[in-house]
Amino acid sequence: MTTLADLLRESLWAQGLTDVQRSRVEKEVQLRYFAAGTSVAHKGSPVDHWAGVVDGLVKINVLSVDGRSTTFAGVPNGGWFGEGSLLKGETRKYDVIALRDSHIAFMPRATFMWLVDTSIPFNRFLLTQLNERLGQFVGMLEYDRLLDPEGRVARSLAALFNPVLYPGSGVRLQISQEEIGYLAGVSRQRVNQALKILEQAGLLRVEYGGLTVLNLDGLRNFGA
DNA sequence: TCATTAAATTGTT
DNA sequence: AACAATTTAATGA
Numbered sequence: 001m002t003t004l005a006d007l008l009r010e011s012l013w014a015q016g017l018t019d020v021q022r023s024r025v026e027k028e029v030q031l032r033y034f035a036a037g038t039s040v041a042h043k044g045s046p047v048d049h050w051a052g053v054v055d056g057l058v059k060i061n062v063l064s065v066d067g068r069s070t071t072f073a074g075v076p077n078g079g080w081f082g083e084g085s086l087l088k089g090e091t092r093k094y095d096v097i098a099l100r101d102s103h104i105a106f107m108p109r110a111t112f113m114w115l116v117d118t119s120i121p122f123n124r125f126l127l128t129q130l131n132e133r134l135g136q137f138v139g140m141l142e143y144d145r146l147l148d149p150e151g152r153v154a155r156s157l158a159a160l161f162n163p164v165l166y167p168g169s170g171v172r173l174q175i176s177q178e179e180i181g182y183l184a185g186v187s188r189q190r191v192n193q194a195l196k197i198l199e200q201a202g203l204l205r206v207e208y209g210g211l212t213v214l215n216l217d218g219l220r221n222f223g224a
Numbered sequence: 225t226c227a228t229t230a231a232a233t234t235g236t237t
Numbered sequence: 238a239a240c241a242a243t244t245t246a247a248t249g250a
Contacts, residue, residue: 176233192235208244209233 004031004105007054010078012128016121028111034058034098041096047085049106053077056102057175059182060094073136073159074099074183076173079166083126086112099179132164143223149186151223153194154203156184158220161213174210198222 004026008014014022031054034040040051040058053075060081061071072094075081085092086109098104115122136159143155157180160166160173177195181188195206203218204211213219 177235178233188234189236196235206234 004029004054007052007078007105011052011080013080013115013122013125016125017115017119021115021119025107025111025115028108030106032104032106034102034104036098036100036102039095039097040102040104041082041092043093043095044091047082047090047092048109049082050080050086050109050112051082051096052080052105052107054103054105056104057099057179058096058102058104059099060096061182062094071182071185072140073133074156074179076160076166080129083112083129087116099182100174128164132162136162136165144185147223149184149190150194150197152186153180153184153191154198154219154222156180157204157211157213158216158222161216161219171213172210173213176209 008022008026014025017025034056041047043062055077057077058075058081059071060073060075063070073081081096082092116126139155140159143151147155157173160175160183161171177191178188180195181191184191184194186194195204195211198204198219199206201218201222203215203222204213
């Protein structure tokens with residue numbers, strides 16, 4: 001179990017803060033618990049917090065009119081989301097759902113804006129985060145059309161280990177094959193087959209209720 | 225600590 | 238989608 005202190009210690013943006021800034025953040029950030037399958041935030045609701053995953057895994061997704069679910073990204077330990085809508089003052093554009101039992105940290109808009117106004121390292125972090133996320137979505141557009149299911153699973157997993165966006169992730173990822181299916185947009189059966197292929201290629205090791213990444217670059221470039 | 229049972233997850237069709 | 242096999246977690250002796 002990871003704590004808020006661990007999250008702040010591992011977050012790049014927190015390392016650049018002054019003691020005054022960090023203590024205000026620790027005082028005003030609230031922790032909430034979400035059971036697996038529950039909604040963390042609804043599409044269309046006002047965005048008044050910046051949210052970080054302290055412990056767990058959430059997915060960012062939308063529902064199409066016919067009820068089909070499409071996942072844009074998974075956010076593991078150490079990942080933060082919602083800064084785009086927070087900066088623009090718009091309502092949330094995606095649903096956020098906990099894939100596992102998750103502890104989520106919420107930073108009030110006032111605190112977030114205060115950091116934007118007073119901390120150059122925090123702004124630099126936001127620039128990097130937005131840039132990385134842009135690159136991730138551009139890459140997704142590409143592989144979504146070009147790659148077979150093995151490649152899609154491989155890149156979805158690699159995205160979860162993006163060291164810039166999600167510095168808290170280790171090599172071990174606790175995620176069921178069903179959850180991977182949601183993230184990669186393929187059926188659980190295809191995930192099962194894809195994982196075996198990736199395991200034979202020496203890129204990862206399949207375990208009960210999770211997997212261990214052995215070759216992150218190999219995953220990232222699989223099928224290219 | 226060990227055995228039994230239920231629940232979750234995986235592997236296969 | 239359905240089913241069987243496997244692993245984990247919980248319970249109680």
